[in-house]
Amino acid sequence: MGRLGIETRSSLSMHLSEYGPLPATPRRHGSEPGSLVDEVETAGLRGRGGGWFPTSRKLRAVVESSAGRGRLNRSRHPVVIANGMEGEPASSKDAGLLASSAHLVFDGISAAAATVGATNAFLAIHRDSPVIPTLLKALDERHAARLDPLAIHLVTPPARYVASEESALSHWVGEGVATPVYPDRPFQKGAAGRPTLVQNVETLAHLGLIARHGGAWFAELGAPSAPGSTLVTVGGAVRDAGVVEVPTGTPVRQILELCGGATEPVRGYLTGGYGGGWVAADGFDTTAWDPESMRTAGAVIGASVLWLIGESTCPIDEMARVAAWMAGESAGQCGPCVYGLPSLSDDVHQLATRHADAADMARLERRLSLVSNRGGCKHPDGTARFVSTGLAAFADEVALHLDRRCSVTARGQGPAAMPVPPARLALVDVSGRDFE
Amino acid sequence: MSTDDTVATLLLNPTLCDGRGMCHDAAPDLIELDEWGYPLLPGHTLRADLTKGQLKAAEDATHACPVLALHIERRR
Numbered sequence A: 001m002g003r004l005g006i007e008t009r010s011s012l013s014m015h016l017s018e019y020g021p022l023p024a025t026p027r028r029h030g031s032e033p034g035s036l037v038d039e040v041e042t043a044g045l046r047g048r049g050g051g052w053f054p055t056s057r058k059l060r061a062v063v064e065s066s067a068g069r070g071r072l073n074r075s076r077h078p079v080v081i082a083n084g085m086e087g088e089p090a091s092s093k094d095a096g097l098l099a100s101s102a103h104l105v106f107d108g109i110s111a112a113a114a115t116v117g118a119t120n121a122f123l124a125i126h127r128d129s130p131v132i133p134t135l136l137k138a139l140d141e142r143h144a145a146r147l148d149p150l151a152i153h154l155v156t157p158p159a160r161y162v163a164s165e166e167s168a169l170s171h172w173v174g175e176g177v178a179t180p181v182y183p184d185r186p187f188q189k190g191a192a193g194r195p196t197l198v199q200n201v202e203t204l205a206h207l208g209l210i211a212r213h214g215g216a217w218f219a220e221l222g223a224p225s226a227p228g229s230t231l232v233t234v235g236g237a238v239r240d241a242g243v244v245e246v247p248t249g250t251p252v253r254q255i256l257e258l259c260g261g262a263t264e265p266v267r268g269y270l271t272g273g274y275g276g277g278w279v280a281a282d283g284f285d286t287t288a289w290d291p292e293s294m295r296t297a298g299a300v301i302g303a304s305v306l307w308l309i310g311e312s313t314c315p316i317d318e319m320a321r322v323a324a325w326m327a328g329e330s331a332g333q334c335g336p337c338v339y340g341l342p343s344l345s346d347d348v349h350q351l352a353t354r355h356a357d358a359a360d361m362a363r364l365e366r367r368l369s370l371v372s373n374r375g376g377c378k379h380p381d382g383t384a385r386f387v388s389t390g391l392a393a394f395a396d397e398v399a400l401h402l403d404r405r406c407s408v409t410a411r412g413q414g415p416a417a418m419p420v421p422p423a424r425l426a427l428v429d430v431s432g433r434d435f436e
Numbered sequence B: 001m002s003t004d005d006t007v008a009t010l011l012l013n014p015t016l017c018d019g020r021g022m023c024h025d026a027a028p029d030l031i032e033l034d035e036w037g038y039p040l041l042p043g044h045t046l047r048a049d050l051t052k053g054q055l056k057a058a059e060d061a062t063h064a065c066p067v068l069a070l071h072i073e074r075r076r
Ligand SMILES: Cc1cc2nc3c(=O)[nH]c(=O)nc-3n(C[C@H](O)[C@H](O)[C@H](O)COP(=O)(O)O)c2cc1C
Pocket: A046, A047, A048, A049, A050, A051, A052, A053, A083, A084, A085, A086, A087, A088, A161, A162, A164, A165, A166, A167, A198, A199, A200, A201, A203, A204, A275, A377, A378, A379
């Protein structure tokens, strides 16, 4: 039984009998000693949306940015946005959490809003998400019980990968355009220019627990560098694909056991999501699932995705399909992203179809070094890491492809293909309406 | 890396830049162009620390940019 209750769908009455009421958070005392911010710092809570950034620092930054706000001047009144977009195609932890434990997430939104003194709060979710009716019902229940100090609105930005990046989300909530904004950071100048706290929905669910039980309780579980429990989406060549909740620091092998183990010999893993990175299988299953241990092992915990590539699947082929999709997800604003990602994707496609030679690989390496750190958001960096770590993890397979061969053609395609949403036409109407 | 020689920082906003390359024409020794025609600052990120000797070129590049994508932040 995990902390987040992902095993059962909870109505409000079930939720309250399981967790008890949310204690009132004193308003406008954001950074004072004994405040929730202090408890979150004691807890060591780090964001579960991919970056694992310390949540207490973000809360404090929003409180500080809102300093000097007046009662009549709303321009500095903070905004809270819960990020339930789950743009990573291979991830399903946030949808699972919202389906089972929406009230815990809403508790976290309420507590966060009270802590930073927010006057507006939103939960952002993909417009085609099947969880929307559940969320609307939960909000009705809360409204009837007068649970929240402010209205929480459901908003549905477009289903684009970068629309869930935090500045894009703030942009959409403020102005109805879901493209990333540079260089303003949301905690200073976010939705409609106001200090904006963007947190992943799982982060907020943990916050709902910290508000009840305190930071010391939270930190009793998990790895000291990133305490607590975490949801993991496990997929690919695994018997029981799905979402599990484990203490941070749980060895990969144990996570795999919870999912019934691999269905075939594993040659590598994608960790973190499509904006994460690949690792070769050798010895990786002893790695602990926390940001520090993963980094040491050359992996990325990111959005907490663990995807297994079995020996019956060609990893180069998978990389080519995903890279093409990522290239099409550029928001069309920055040259190194608009032109660089399709170039990367073309190179990987050439390799996958066994038309590449050593000179093409040299060009790919050069391009990989030219797209990172040059975009308005980290989308190109994630895509470049996806490709570069894949080339390294599957160096043998790369060599075979350069030799016009592939280790799996004889056995055909594997059963567990990586999910890739329908392609968009890159470079066509890039600033077009599908970001609005 | 910021050092004692740093007098200012050159900042590029990639969401504004449209790759016309006028910054490179104005300051070819400071700003290169990548294969797609977009500017590469020293260090290949969106900020480059400038020595006193580079400041003039950075100013020329900044003034040449038609969309105000370049910006110089002075050291206090
Ligand atoms: C291209 C891109 C896509 C992202 N997609 C998501 C997403 O779908 N869900 C999410 O929670 N965070 C996503 N993030 C991270 C957010 O920008 C942000 O860091 C996060 O929501 C903050 O929450 P946290 O501090 O609670 O982790 C994305 C980032 C990038 C660069």
